[in-house]
């Protein structure tokens with residue numbers, strides 16, 4: 001992949017985010033085998049988070065907890081939430097404070113120094129509900145730092161999946177589980193909720209897959225594939241694979257997914273501090 005990282009872990013889920021999207025399930029073992037790369041590629045956003053010892057941090061869409069564990073190693077008190085009961089069970093086995101919670105219906109109240117998320121927000125289509133819940137969860141002055149799929153993310157894959165479904169008379173749009181916003185749109189959304197946006201980047205990051213694109217399709221495209229009769233599913237995956245091969249597979253058989261990351265940092269302004277500063281100036 002262009003940034004030199006090799007992949008191996010994804011994050012999360014539709015179901016992970018509570019709103020079970022029909023057909024997408026998360027098998028932590030399989031995920032760890034074939035999709036661990038997502039966590040492995042998450043270091044730049046952890047650097048942007050800049051966790052400090054003693055901080056209380058909410059890991060939104062923590063999956064099976066590999067990254068949560070790393071942040072705990074910074075001396076932070078990390079709470080992980082994910083919509084997938086299977087992933088949370090795996091996270092708890094790591095000894096993490098993890099809970100099955102829909103990221104679109106958070107109910108924490110002014111208690112976190114930071115909310116962090118990697119490769120999970122794009123599974124939460126109700127983005128305004130996420131932004132409201134994160135806001136409520138943060139202490140005044142708290143940070144919201146995240147990376148997710150941004151505009152153009154896996155565009156080649158999405159086009160091939162759409163083509164395969166449409167050719168069978170299935171409309172993929174209503175079952176598309178992903179939200180890949182532009183930096184402009186997401187900045188506007190954050191600002192509309194009151195956040196101050198301190199950093200917003202769209203980063204193309206072609207990513208080498210650890211195996212065949214079929215593995216990726218099997219893990220991540222459950223909602224689309226479940227719209228296809230069982231008997232046709234394997235043929236559909238082969239068809240998608242064939243369409244993608246010229247663009248995403250090299251002569252050595254190495255597959256690369258056309259990932260594009262939206263990486264941002266925002267803060268919930270501390271109104272009391274701001275008022276004090278204003279008073280001090282006058």
Ligand code: BEZ
Nearest residue numbers: 010119148149153220259
């Ligand atoms: C992503 O990390 O961008 C992603 C992973 C799986 C499905 C869709 C997007």
